[in-house]
Amino acid sequence: MSTTSPEAVKKLLENMQTDLRSLSMECKKKFPPVKEAAESGIVKIKTIAARNTDILAALKENSSEVVQPFLMGCGTKEPKITQLCLAAIQRLMSHEVVSETAAGNIINMLWQLMENGLEELKLLQTVLVLLTTNTVVHDEVLSKAIVLCFRLHFTKDNITNNTAAATVRQVVTVVFERMVAEDERCKGMAEEPPPVQGNSNRRSVSTLRPSAKDAYMLFQDLCQLVNADAPYWLVGMTEMTRTFGLELLESVLNDFPQVFLQHQEFSFLLKERVCPLVIKLFSPNIKFRQGNSSAASPAPVEKPYFPICMRLLRVVSVLIKHFYSLLVTECEIFLSLLVKFLDGEKPQWLRAVAVESVHRLCVQPHLLRSFCQSYDMKQHSTKVFRDIVNALGSFIQSLFIVPSAGNPASINAPAGGSGSSGQGSSQGGQGSASVSGGLTTQAAFEYRGTWIPLMNVSVQGSAKATYLEMLDKVEPPSIPEGYAMSVAFSALLDLVRGITSMIDRELAKEEEEREAAGQGSSEPPPTQSQSSPEEPLAHQVWEEMVSACWCGLLAALSLLLDASTDETATENILKAEMTMAALCGRLGLVTPRDAFITAICKASLPPHYALTVLNSNAANISNKTYSIQGQNVQIISPSSESHQQVVAVGQPLSVQPQGTVVLTAKNIQCMRTLLNLAHCHGAVLGTSWQLVLATLQHLVWILGLKPGVGGALKPGRAVEGTSTVLTTAVMTDLPVISNILSRLFESSQYLDDVSLHHLINALCSLSMEAMEMAYGNNKEPSLFAVAKLLETGLVNMDRIEILWRPLTAHLLEKVCQHPNARMREWGAEAVTSLIKAGLAYKHDPPLSQNQRLQLLLLNPLKELSNVLHADIRQKQLECVLQILQSQGDSLGPGWPLVLGVIGAIRNDQGESLIRTAFQCLQLVVTDFLPTMPCTCLQIVVNVAGSFGLQNQELNISLTSIGLLWNISDYFFQRGEAITEELEKEEAILEKQAQEKGEPLNRPFHPAPPFDCLWLCLYAKLGELCVDPRPAVRKSAGQTMFSTIAAHGTLLQQPTWHIVVWKVLFHLLDCVRKSSTTADKEKIESGGGNILIHHSRDTAEKQWAETWVLTLAGVARIFNTRRYLLQQLGDFFKAWEVLLDHIQSAALSKNNEVSLAALKSFQEILQLVTPVKDTDKPDALAAMGVPPVLIDPLTASGPGRPLLRSDSLAERLAQRYSNNTQPTAPPPGEELDDSALWWSAWNTWYRTGIECTRPPTGSTGDKLAFVPSQPFLTALVQIFPALYQHIAGSFSMEDLRKLGVILHGAVSVPISSDASPFILPSYTEAVLTSLQEAVLTALDVLQKAICVGPENLQVMYPAIFEQLLQFVEFSCKPPQYGKIETKHVANAKYNQIQLFAPAEWVALNYVPFAEKSLEVVVDLYHKTACHKAVINEKVLENIIKTLRMPLGLKYACPAESTWKLAVSSLLKVLSIGLPVARQHASSGKFDTMWPELANAFEDFLFTKSTPPDNLSIQEFQKNEAIDVEVVQLISTEILPFANFIPKDFVGQIMAMLNKGSIHSQSSSFTEAEIDVRMREEFSKVCFETLLQFSFSNKVSTPQEGYISRMALSVLLQRAQDVLQRYVEDERLSGRCPLPRQQVTEIIFVLKAVSTLMDSLKKTQPENVDGNTWAQVIALYPTLVECITCSSSEISSALKEALGPFKDFMQPPASKVQNGES
DSSP states (O other), rough: OOOOOOOOOOHHHHHHHHHHHHHHHHHHHHHHHHHHHHHHHHHHHHHHHHOOOHHHHHHHHHHHHHHHHHHHHHHHHOHHHHHHHHHHHHHHTTOOOOOOOHHHHHHHHHHHHTTTTOSSHHHHEEEEEHHHHHHHOHHHHHHHHHHHHHHHHSSSOOHHHHHHHHHHHHHHHHHHHHHEEEHHHHHHHSSOOOSSSSOOOOOOTSSSSHHHHHHHHHHHHHHHHHHTTTOSSSSOOOOOOHHHHHHHHHHHHHHHHHHHHHHHHHHHIIIIIOOOOOOOOHHHHHHHTTTTSOOOOOSSOOOOHHHHHHHHHHHHHHHOOOOOOTOHHHHHHHHHHHHHHTTSSHHHHHHEEEEEEHHHHOHHHHHHHOOOOOISSTTTOOHHHHHHHHHHHHHHHHHHSSSOOHHHHHSSTTTHHHHHHHHHHHHIIIITSSGGGGOOOOOOEEEEEEEEEOOOSHHHHHHOOTTOOOOTOOOOOOOOOTHHHHHHHHHHHHHHHHHHHHHHHHHHHHHHHHHHHHSSSSSSOOHHHHHOOGGGHHHHHHHHHHHHHHHHHHHHHHHHHHHHHHHHHHHHHHHHHHHHHHHHHHHHHHHHHHHHHHHHHHHHTTTTTTOHHHHHHHHHHHEEEETTTTTTEOOOOOTTTTTOOOOEOOOOOOOOOOOEEEEEEHHHHHHHHHHHHHHHHHHHHGGGHHHHHHHHHHHHHHTTTTGGGGGGEEEEOOOSSSEEOOHHHHHHHHHHHHHHHHHHHHHHGGOOOOHHHHHHHHHHHHHHHHHHHHHOOOOOOOHHHHHHHHHHHTTTGGGHHHHHHHHHHHHTTEEEESSHHHHHHHHHHHHHHHHHHHHOOOSOGGOOOOOHHHHHHHHHHHHHOOOOOOOOOOHHHHHHHHHHHHHHHGGGGHHHHHHHHHHOOOGOHHHHHHHHHHHHHHHHHIGGGGSSOGOOOOOOOOHHHHHHOOOOOOOHHHHHHHHHHHHHHHHHHHHHHHHHHHHHHHHHHHHHHHHHHHOOOOOTTTTHHHHHHHHHHHHHHHHHHTTTSSHHHHHHHHHHHHHHHHHHHGSOOOHHIIEEEEEEHHHHHHHHHHHHHHHOOOOOSSSOOOOOGGGBBHHHHHHHHHHHHHHHHHHHHHHHTTHHHHSTTHHHHHHHHHHHHHHHTTSSHHHHHHHHHHHHHHHTOOOOOOOOOOOOOOOHHHOOGGGGHHHHHHHHHHHOHHHHHHHHHHHHHHHSSSSSSSSSTTTTTOOHHHHHHHHHHHHHHHHHHHHHHHHOOOOOOOOOOOOOOHHHHHHHHHHHHHHHHHHHGGGGGHHHHHHHHHHHHHOEEETTTTTTHHHHHHHHHOHHHHHHHHHHHHHHHHHHHHHGGGGGGGGGHHHHHHHHHHHHHHSSSOTTOOEEEEOOGOOOOOOOSTTTTOOEOOOOHHHHHHHHHHHHHHHHHHHHHHHHHHHHHHHHHHHHHHHHHHHHHHGGSSHHHHHHHHHHHHHHHHHHHHHHHGGGTTTTTTTOOOOOOOHHHHTTSSSOOOOTTOOOOHHHHHHHHHHHHHHHIIIIIGGGGSSSOOHHHHHHHHHHHHHHHHHOOOOOTTHHHHHHHHHHHHHHHHHHHHIIIIIIIOOHHHHHHHHHHHHHHHHHHHHHHHHHHHHHHHHHTSSSOHHHHHHHHHHHHHHHHHHHHHHSOOOOGSOOOHHHHHHHHHHHHHHGGOOOOOOOOOHHHHHHHHHGGGGGGGGOOOOHHHHO
């Protein structure tokens, strides 16, 4: 019930009255005034109660009077009375009915009691009640009350002292509480602004409100008292202790920090009074050094005093905790002092207390952060935070290095004890702790013989101090061993925990804000600067904190980790190192992060393990040193002698095989931490992945884990060598470790991209090291890195893009190129697995829509092609095969890459690789052409082509040509679809090109894309057509021409232009070039045991075959597609080029080629000028295919009817032109071909000239090339076909050219090897086919002239001339240069000596010449009257020509020749002479007559003698021929003498004259002489002569004179011969005369007898008298001869003399004579 309720008031009044009554009762006897006062008090109370409704207020108003009796009662100093009064006063106070004055009176009364030492406890109680129940006591009254309490604290009585102490504390608190309440009350009122000027006057408290003023005065005096100065306000203090003062100060500072922070006056006190005080009191502790107290020093150093020192540290803790912001500079000093107290030279208790204070700071991370901000981050300021941490570190190190005096380790741990306990602890930590608590030894640190136990000092995160709380101790306590270490250890852990959790929290908050800002409304988040100005520095602060503390922490933690023998402690240390590493990682502080990680890594590995990554990293850290007590203490490297259980022995991973290394349980524990770190904090590891992974790699190696499928590590079954020994303890761990390892890499899928990159980079550099080690030695390489790269890749498929490039680049460039096969194999395995997995993974969006990703995934596959090792390529190709089988349908844009891989074959790769690659290609061509984008078809063509060109495996080359055929078929079938797709693609490309302003870059650009596809195909086949291997060339050539034939119709017309120039002619050029430069060496065998036919046994011959094929193919295309081609602008140019090729082939020195060239020539001459559109038979003809060729075309290609294709071709044509049928010419317009044919004629002419030109070399030149007969025949046979086309304008000049060639061709000799096949046996008079061809050519020409217009007839003479040349060959075979030809009969057919140089055999020209002669006669028969024939003196030429065989007669090579010549002459003359007579006047025949005379002369009086074996019958036949000639003269010439020149007649006469005498042949035997005298001939001659002389009417006197002349000459000559004979006969006596002379005589005699006969027959008037006189004059001479002895002569003489009988008659009269 409250003190103000009516019941309470009533009760109070009753109680007061009771008290007063009691008082009056007590004082009745001894103290009457008191009694009276009491009684009047009763009355007073009653009246107040009666009069006032608010009784309490009234009471308070009158409280002085009401209290007065009780005060008087106290004044009696009677204990009983005093107690009663104090109780009553307390009751009043508790009801708050005491006014200020009353209170003052009460205090004064109490003071008196105190001075009298009465009722001390009751006094304290009263004061307390008075001050706590109300606020009426102020100022001096208050100070008096407080002094009263202080005075009572220093009494002799212990109870009183303690009570007073408690009261003082409470009172001080109350004073400050009042102030706080007052501030609360005034908060609402308008606050007066505090004075601006610095509050320098310490007395100036006028601005403070009353309670505040009291508090101020109180606090100020406390400071004065502690400083041993007089108080200002607490008047009447007699004594005071510093310890109590410090405690009071501490409690005020601790409980009312607000007061000091809000009021300038108070904060001023803090700065001006408290801090200097503390610093002053610290001085003995600072100056003091342990151990030199005994040294005599000038001034005795005050010894540190534990109670004060400890309390000072407490005050400092409070100051730092609450007023750090006010006292920045002062705190810096305090903290520096604190750090100093940790020095080893300070007393143990001082260090312990200092460590506890430091621990207190360590659990307040925000405070630490402030230190960092205020000191470490300011220039020229002590790096306080860093010093604190370093001091802790040094402190820990010093405990190991300088054992605390008096308790070195040896005392606590007897010899061997430390070892056994270490052993025990590690076993306990190994999981057997549960066996029995008793066995587990105490946790401890042990380092180099120093053993320090570890106690459980405080719960983590709270600094529960032991020694800072010993306020009752005056002497410094003794510190148990290990206490300081344990506190320092806890402090370190708390420090780490605090800092990391604080920063983590703030980072998390920051991230949340960032996310909220990101996800929230679109407006930007409020900027940090608005919230608080220091915010942007937050990161800098954290970084500075970490930077400041990491070295010290690391030094301490590493040492502790090394020294720890307790699993839990180890775990805590590792956890601290791990959290620090992670924090540094999050803040991006690379060096410290790496340092912590290095520490963990080193701890995981065996001691002194050589791992370069860690050592180089540690080097950066270990050069930082800390000074402890003047000695330099470095970061301690782990000692190898830690007493730890060995759990595994294995081989180190290094280049040189070394001994074994040992892993302890702690190593494994560290390894797990390392895995944990990587697993949980992988995202912040960055470059330190390298350290982590390197360490793991080595541990994995030592533990003998090997990679399996997918890269997971499994304990190797057959661990290499016996060197790896694993205890059962670790064996159970291995699967776990291997599992964590796998999970570690699986968890890489949760890393962000940057961290993932770091992980990949680290794995790559690890892998590089492993590769370095694997160079040159056959030791198994460490595949850890490669396996883990694979594993990481596989789990991160969803974002494979970001890690793909570094990952694959490393595997490709480094691992797959490595010389160590195992390493390489894993590299390839990794790459191919990743690619396959990547393609199979269900990406989002799917690969089909993410072209870029697909290409990215496939790219490494392509890159593998650059690796030279066959095993890698094998893997690559197997991978391609698998991809084709599984994802072939969805490769889409990836096709170019895949095809690129298949096609990346090189000849140095060996067959098996090429075979695998080819398998892939076959699969593509058979299954996937329809699924790939049409743009890739070109690549397929190129790839197939490259397989054709590889030279490892002939069968593959040939099969790939087959594939090209299949591909062309595919194009053909899918033509329209492909065209559409390609056109779309083309449009896009063109647009892009235009935007860039570049021309479109595509092979064969102007042609439409579909045509380009064909062109690529043709170009590839063209390349294959010049492959070094004949089989490939042949196959490719056939395929190429077949595809052009079968599918060429699909091409647009302009494309043909490219086909002709870029494909066909280019091919022809290459083939020509290769053929002409081919090797002539004999090839022994075709590889293996294949025999090569002799016609193919040199490269040259093999190339010849190719040339033949190619030329034929091109010619065929020109033939079949001529109409199409002719519409191209430059058909004529193309034609010329083709002809040029034909010419060069024809002139090639290879018979096969040259002959084939002519066949091609023939083929292109068979062209048919196309029919007009109206007569087209069907669709085929629409393509410009001449009707003639329809049949053969349909058959080409693998039996496919062409009609369908043509409709396709037409459709395609429609796409490209508005004119639906670009094939037919406009009606009525025929193509003008003459230029083409003339070009062909020129080619033919050049070829003929070239090939018939005789070699220039000397006769001995065996290598001279002579064209073969079949070739020449073919060449000549071309002419008739060609002539049809050029007949229209064939000129004399052309005819002359033709003649040159025909002449040349006929002149060429043949090789004796070939002669049996070409020449007929000599006896048969048969023409060779060449000769026939020559004559046919002339025949064609002649017939053409015959039917041709008049103007052509001028050519007749030229034809005659040509034929006549051939006629001459009968007697004078043509010479072929200087080659020595043998007569065919003498040529030895050297069948046996196969390789002897061939001899050249002249042909038998006789039949040819004779045939030519017949032709001449025939032709002359037809043309004798033609003007040209007359004008050109053809007859004369014929005669001239015949002169030779006629003159040679028996000397002719063949007897038939001269006989034919004669008969021809006779025939010709029979036609020609009438013509000649007709034109006698024109003089055109003038020159003929002498020729004719000469011809007669040469023939009739030949210089050759008949052969000896000539039979008489033969001779007579021959004579009959002579006679025929003379008869011709007598019938055709002499009768027309008046039309004939006189000279000629004279010559004839002379000839007849000669014939009639001199006709004997001197070579006959005597027996035959009578027959052989050509008597018949002489007779005819003579007769003719005479007939001519006498029978003709003499037209002119001159003519008659000539005849007479002739006769007289003849008679004169007879006279001479006979006279000479008579004389000789006489002289010789018995000797017979020479044979010739005898013969001559006989002839003369025969002539005389003939003359006599003639004279008889002649009209007498024709014979002049002179002749008769001469005849008669002979008579005596004849008579003279009668004496001769020769019977022959006698018989001749008899015949001569006989006719003279006719002269024996009487002379008649002159008249008579005249009449007759």
